[in-house]
Amino acid sequence: MSYKTYTFYQDILITEVFYVATKNKKAFKHEVLGKNTICMWTQKDKAETFLSKEDIDYDEIKALDIDKFVTYELDNVFKEGDEVLINPTSTNDGELVNIINSTNELMSDLDNIRLKEFNNAVVATxxxxxxxxxxxxxxxxxxxxxxxxxxxxxxxxxxxxxxxxxxxxxxxxxxxxxxxxxxxxxxxxxxxxxxxxxxxxxxxxxxxxxxxxxxxxxxxx
Incomplete structure (x- = not known):
């Protein structure tokens, strides 16, 4: 399964950032299919809209750099097969994705983009x-x-x-x-x-x- 066609995927490729809401330093979780699932957003205003609409109390909406997340947090927070809900805007939507598989695909594409940009810059200068x-x-x-x-x-x-x-x-x-x-x-x-x-x-x-x-x-x- 490829995540390349998902809107959230293209957003993160461009910004290299996503957002989580935290309460007492813990990421906000939302019940999906009977499981409490961590929520992530690719835009801060989407997170604010959802949390306000659902009247959810939180301390802050935290921006996470994708590289820092993969380097320092992914393996410590998630295990193989874990899912997250990305870009929910109501209680019944958002993309439920395998966080490790989608992140691996993202980082592979980011590496290729960066190598191409590096090459183009060096060719020019x-x-x-x-x-x-x-x-x-x-x-x-x-x-x-x-x-x-x-x-x-x-x-x-x-x-x-x-x-x-x-x-x-x-x-x-x-x-x-x-x-x-x-x-x-x-x-x-x-x-x-x-x-x-x-x-x-x-x-x-x-x-x-x-x-x-x-x-x-x-x-x-």
Whole structure:
């Protein structure tokens, strides 16, 4: 089953955000088919309309970044087969979806979109940006697990994107850029060393991480 035709799916691909209502720091649940199911919305005003119409008491409507949700919350909150109700506007509507399956499909499509956008930007500018330790001329490697050796090279398609992450997460680093041809050579080395690449990460060090080989297959610069 593909979720690509669902309106909520296209909304999240564009905004990369969804909303939940919370009460005492717990997500609001609504009874659907005899089960209490967590509700999510792709627009804040849709959540406000539903909660007001149903006279539901809540503390706040919280915006969740899809990458942060997948990285830090999905596996801790949900188990295989769990469903959520997306975009209910009355007691009898909304899309009941498998949260893990739909999220996996979303993230796969987001990765492909980001790789294409990264490639297009680098083709236009012939520049790739990365972080470097002081007075060095190579991009740093990071790890997605503190117990593992650094095995991921974060790169950005613009200085502005790199600066946002550097300022929040890597203040000790400088930003440098290399030409697309040089970066392509580095990619070959990363592939040979079985390392990965983080493309246009967001602050909080979240976003798309792919194998060096996958990025090589996608780039045209």
């Amino acid at each position: 012939d520049e790739v940006y990365g972080l470097t330790s002081k007075n060095k001329k190579e991009f740093i490697l990071i790890s997605d697990d503190e117990h593992e050796k650094p095995n991921i090279m974060p790169v950005w398609s613009s200085r502005e994107r790199a600066e946002r992450v550097r300022d929040e997460d890597f203040e000790e680093c400088d930003i440098i850029e290399v030409e697309g041809e040089v970066f392509a050579e580095w990619l070959d080395e990363l592939r040979d060393d079985d390392k990965a690449v983080a493309v246009d990460l967001k602050p909080g060090v979240i976003g798309t991480v792919v194998s060096a080989q996958k990025l090589i297959d996608k780039i045209t610069f």
